[in-house]
Amino acid sequence: MGAHSTDTVRDREIAEEQRHLDTVYRRLEEKLAEAEYILEDAAKRVQVGTPGALAERDAQVYRAGAHLQRLNNEFEDFLFGRIDLQQADAPEEHGIPSQTPLDPSDPAVAETLHIGRLGVLDAEYGPLVIDWRAPAAAPFYRATPLEPGRVIRRRVIRSKGRRVIGVEDDLLRPDLSPTLDGTELAVIGDGALMASLGRARSHSMRDIVSSIQKEQDEVIRAAAAGATLVTGGPGTGKTAVALHRAAFLLYQDRRRYAGGILVVSPTPLLVSYTEGVLPSLGEEGQVAIRAVGSLVDGIEAGRYDTPETARVKGSGRMVQLLRRAARAALEIGAPTELKVFARGQALRLDAGRLKAVRGNVVGSGGTPLNLLRPRARRLLLDALWQEAVRHLPKPQTHAEREQRQDERESFDDYVGDEAPFLDFLDAWWPALTPRRVLASLKQTRHTNRIARRAVTPDEARLLAGSWRHLSERGEGELSAHDVALVDELQLLLGEPARPKAREVDAVDLLSGLDEVTTYADRMARQREREPVERREYAHVIVDEAQDLTPMQWRMIGRRARMATWTIVGDPAQSSWPFPEEAQAAMDEVLSGKPRRRHTLTVNYRNPAEIAEVAAKVLALAAPGTPSPSAVRHVGVEPRFAAVREPEPVAFGAAARAELERLLGEVDGTVAVVVPMDRRAEAAGWTEGLGERVVALGSLEAKGLEYDATVVADPTGIAGESEAGLRVLYVALTRATQRLTVLSGPDDLPDAAGVPALLH
Numbered sequence: 141m142g143a144h145s146t147d148t149v150r151d152r153e154i155a156e157e158q159r160h161l162d163t164v165y166r167r168l169e170e171k172l173a174e175a176e177y178i179l180e181d182a183a184k185r186v187q188v189g190t191p192g193a194l195a196e197r198d199a200q201v202y203r204a205g206a207h208l209q210r211l212n213n214e215f216e217d218f219l220f221g222r223i224d225l226q227q228a229d230a231p232e233e234h235g236i237p238s239q240t241p242l243d244p245s246d247p248a249v250a251e252t253l254h255i256g257r258l259g260v261l262d263a264e265y266g267p268l269v270i271d272w273r274a275p276a277a278a279p280f281y282r283a284t285p286l287e288p289g290r291v292i293r294r295r296v297i298r299s300k301g302r303r304v305i306g307v308e309d310d311l312l313r314p315d316l317s318p319t320l321d322g323t324e325l326a327v328i329g330d331g332a333l334m335a336s337l338g339r340a341r342s343h344s345m346r347d348i349v350s351s352i353q354k355e356q357d358e359v360i361r362a363a364a365a366g367a368t369l370v371t372g373g374p375g376t377g378k379t380a381v382a383l384h385r386a387a388f389l390l391y392q393d394r395r396r397y398a399g400g401i402l403v404v405s406p407t408p409l410l411v412s413y414t415e416g417v418l419p420s421l422g423e424e425g426q427v428a429i430r431a432v433g434s435l436v437d438g439i440e441a442g443r444y445d446t447p448e449t450a451r452v453k454g455s456g457r458m459v460q461l462l463r464r465a466a467r468a469a470l471e472i473g474a475p476t477e478l479k480v481f482a483r484g485q486a487l488r489l490d491a492g493r494l495k496a497v498r499g500n501v502v503g504s505g506g507t508p509l510n511l512l513r514p515r516a517r518r519l520l521l522d523a524l525w526q527e528a529v530r531h532l533p534k535p536q537t538h539a540e541r542e543q544r545q546d547e548r549e550s551f552d553d554y555v556g557d558e559a560p561f562l563d564f565l566d567a568w569w570p571a572l573t574p575r576r577v578l579a580s581l582k583q584t585r586h587t588n589r590i591a592r593r594a595v596t597p598d599e600a601r602l603l604a605g606s607w608r609h610l611s612e613r614g615e616g617e618l619s620a621h622d623v624a625l626v627d628e629l630q631l632l633l634g635e636p637a638r639p640k641a642r643e644v645d646a647v648d649l650l651s652g653l654d655e656v657t658t659y660a661d662r663m664a665r666q667r668e669r670e671p672v673e674r675r676e677y678a679h680v681i682v683d684e685a686q687d688l689t690p691m692q693w694r695m696i697g698r699r700a701r702m703a704t705w706t707i708v709g710d711p712a713q714s715s716w717p718f719p720e721e722a723q724a725a726m727d728e729v730l731s732g733k734p735r736r737r738h739t740l741t742v743n744y745r746n747p748a749e750i751a752e753v754a755a756k757v758l759a760l761a762a763p764g765t766p767s768p769s770a771v772r773h774v775g776v777e778p779r780f781a782a783v784r785e786p787e788p789v790a791f792g793a794a795a796r797a798e799l800e801r802l803l804g805e806v807d808g809t810v811a812v813v814v815p816m817d818r819r820a821e822a823a824g825w826t827e828g829l830g831e832r833v834v835a836l837g838s839l840e841a842k843g844l845e846y847d848a849t850v851v852a853d854p855t856g857i858a859g860e861s862e863a864g865l866r867v868l869y870v871a872l873t874r875a876t877q878r879l880t881v882l883s884g885p886d887d888l889p890d891a892a893g894v895p896a897l898l899h
C-alpha cells in the first residue's frame with residue numbers, strides 16, 4: 141500500500157513535469173518557426189546598410205540557424221532541473237534574484253524555477269526555462285542542507301526525447317514540512333543521479349550539466365580574471381568542469397570570448413573523447429580544443445619520444461640549444477667565398493671577411509634570422525663596395541662625395557641583382573624553417589658541437605637519434621615535444637621570405653631597422669587577408685596541466701599573452717619528472733596574474749573498490765597526497781591475475797581472455813592499458829573484438845575512461861620512467877565498473893592475490 145502510494149505520488153510529479161516540458165516544447169516550436177522566418181527573410185533581403193548592421197544581421201542569421209539545427213536534433217534532457225524557493229527578502233536586482241529568504245521558517249514555496257540547457261521565455265517574456273549558466277540557476281548547484289539559501293527542494297528531471305521519465309529530489313529544508321500551493325511538497329528519490337554515474341560509457345564524454353556539484357560549480361562560475369587553478373584527483377571532474385567553464389564564460393561575456401577560447405588537451409584521443417561536450421551545451425565552434433601536439437598549424441604530432449628523450453626536449457635548456465642551432469643552421473653548407481665581377485675588377489670576400497659580415501648582420505639583437513636577410517644583403521654589398529674602392533683615394537669635396545654616392549648606388553643596383561650575388565645570398569643566408577633546423581640536429585657531431593653546456597653529450601645523442609628519420613628539409617613525423625620546439629623556432633626564425641624575393645624591392649634600400657619593421661608590417665597585412673588560424677586567445681584552458689613541460693608552457697604562453705586562464709591538473713598523475721621546473725615555467729607564463737585556487741575532492745568515476753587499489757599506488761607515487769573520496773560502490777573487487785609463463789604469446793592469450801570476459805560483464809567500453817613499448821603487441825590482442833574495445837599505451841590513457849579496464853604489465857608501466865608509478869596510477873583509475881590487473885612472471889601475486897608492486 142505504501143509502495144503504491146509512493147508510485148502514485150511519483151506518477152503525479154512526473155505528469156506535472158511533463159506538462160511543463162510540453163509547454164516548453166510548444167514554445168520552442170514557435171521559436172523555431174520564427175528562426176525559419178528570419179533565415180528566409182534574411183536571404184531575400186539585399187545587402188544594404190552599414191558593415192556593422194550587416195555583421196549584426198549575419199550574426200542573427202547564424203544564431204537562428206544554429207538554434208534551428210539544435211532544436212531539430214532534439215535534445216536529450218533539454219530541461220533537467222527545478223528548484224522550489226522561499227519568498228525572497230528583496231526584489232531581484234539586475235535580473236539576479238536575492239538568495240536570502242524573507243522568513244527562513246516560512247514553509248511555503250513562493251517561486252519555482254526550471255533549469256535547462258538553454259533559456260526559453262514565454263510570449264510574455266516570463267522564464268519557462270532558465271539557462272543553467274544564468275545567475276538565477278546557481279542555487280540549483282550551490283544549495284546544501286547547511287546553506288540552503290532560499291531553496292527548499294531541488295529536483296533533477298530525467299527525460300528521453302520529449303518524455304519525462306523520472307525525477308529525483310533533494311529536500312534542503314527537512315525541518316520545515318514545506319508546502320506548495322497549500323499541499324505538502326512531495327519528495328521523490330529514485331536514485332537517478334547514482335544511476336547516471338554508473339551508466340555505461342561510450343567513446344565520447346557526456347556533459348554533467350544536470351548534476352554539477354557545489355565545489356565544481358564554484359570553479360565553473362569563478363571570475364574570469366587572472367588564473368583559476370584547479371587540482372583534484374582522478375575522476376573528480378576536472379575535465380568536465382573545464383569544459384563547462386568554457387560554456388559558462390561564453391554565456392557570461394560572449395563578445396569577449398567568442399572564438400577566443402583555447403582548450404589544450406594532452407592527447408588527440410582526449411580531444412576526440414571530449415569534443416562532443418560543448419556542442420551538447422549549445423556551444424559550437426567558438427571553442428578550439430587542441431592537443432598539445434597540434435597547437436602549431438599544419439603539424440599533427442604522431443610520434444612518441446622515449447621518456448629519456450622527452451626529458452631533454454621538454455627542458456627549458458632547449459631554448460639556448462635552439463638559438464644556437466638556428467644560427468648554426470645558416471652556416472651548414474654555406475659558401476666560404478664570394479666572388480663577383482664589377483667596375484672592371486674581380487671582387488672577392490674570403491672566409492674571414494664573410495664571418496665578420498655574418499657577425500655584424502646578427503649583431504646583438506634578437507631579430508628573427510629570416511628577417512635579417514635584407515640586412516645580410518646590404519652588409520655584403522657594403523663589404524664588396526669597400527673592396528671595390530679600396531685603392532681609391534677618399535673623396536674630399538662635396539661634389540666628389542656626391543659622385544661616389546651615385547657610383548655606390550649604381551654598384552648596388554648592378555651587383556645586387558646579378559645571379560652570382562643572388563645565388564650566393566640564397567646559399568649563405570638561406571630561408572630557414574623550423575623543420576630544417578631540427579633536421580640539422582640529426583647529426584650527433586654537429587649537435588654536440590653546438591650543445592656546449594646546454595645539454596650533455598649523452599643528451600645530444602638522444603636528440604640526434606630522435607630526428608634521424610627526418611629529411612634534410614625536415615620532412616617526417618614529429619612528436620608532441622617537437623611541436624613545442626618548432627613553435628620556439630618559429631619565433632627565432634620569423635616567417636621565411638617568400639620565394640619570389642628576387643624582385644628588387646625598394647624596401648631593401650632602406651636602413652636595416654626600417655627593413656625589418658616594414659617587412660613585418662607587410663607580413664602582418666598579408667596575414668589579415670589570408671584567414672589563418674587564430675594565434676592569440678582571450679581565455680586559455682589547460683587540461684592535465686601537470687604534464688606540460690617548460691617548453692610546452694612557453695608555447696601555450698605565446699598564445700595567451702592577453703588571456704585569462706583556467707588550469708586544471710593533478711600533480712600525482714604527472715608523467716613529467718621535474719615538477720619544480722614545470723612549475724617555474726608556469727609561473728613565468730602567469731607572471732603577475734592573480735590566482736584563485738580550487739580543489740575538487742570527490743571521485744565520480746571509480747567505484748570505491750577500484751579507488752582503494754589506486755590509493756595504494758598513490759601512496760607510493762606521491763606520498764602524502766590525499767585520495768579523492770569515491771562515491772559509488774559496485775560490489776565487485778578488482779581482479780588480480782598473473783601469467784607465469786614468460787612467453788608473450790601466453791600473456792597475450794590471457795589478456796585477450798580477460799577482455800572477452802569483461803565485454804560480457806559490462807555494456808559499454810573496455811580498454812587494455814600497456815607500457816608504451818607494448819602497444820603494437822596489445823593492438824593484436826584486441827583484434828576482432830569490436831568497437832567497444834581499445835588498446836592503449838600508458839601515456840595515451842590520460843584523461844580517458846572506460847567501463848572496464850585491464851591494466852597489463854603494471855611493473856612494466858611503473859618501470860617506464862622516473863614518473864612510472866604516477867603513470868600507473870593514471871592507468872588504474874580509468875575504469876567506472878571493473879578493473880583487472882594482469883601481471884607477468886616478474887611480479888607474481890602473493891598468497892592474497894596481490895602483486896608485490898601494489899603492496
Ligand SMILES: Nc1ncnc2c1ncn2[C@@H]1O[C@H](COP(=O)(O)OP(=O)(O)OP(=O)(O)O)[C@@H](O)[C@H]1O
Nearest residue numbers: 348351352353374375376377378379380744745843
Ligand atoms: N557532477 C557530476 N555529475 C555526474 N558525473 C560527473 C560529475 N562530475 C564528474 N562526473 C563524471 O566523472 C567522470 C570523471 O570526470 P573527468 O574526466 O572530468 O575527471 P578528471 O578529474 O578530469 O579525471 P582525470 O584526472 O582522471 O582525467 C566523468 O565521467 C564525468 O562525467
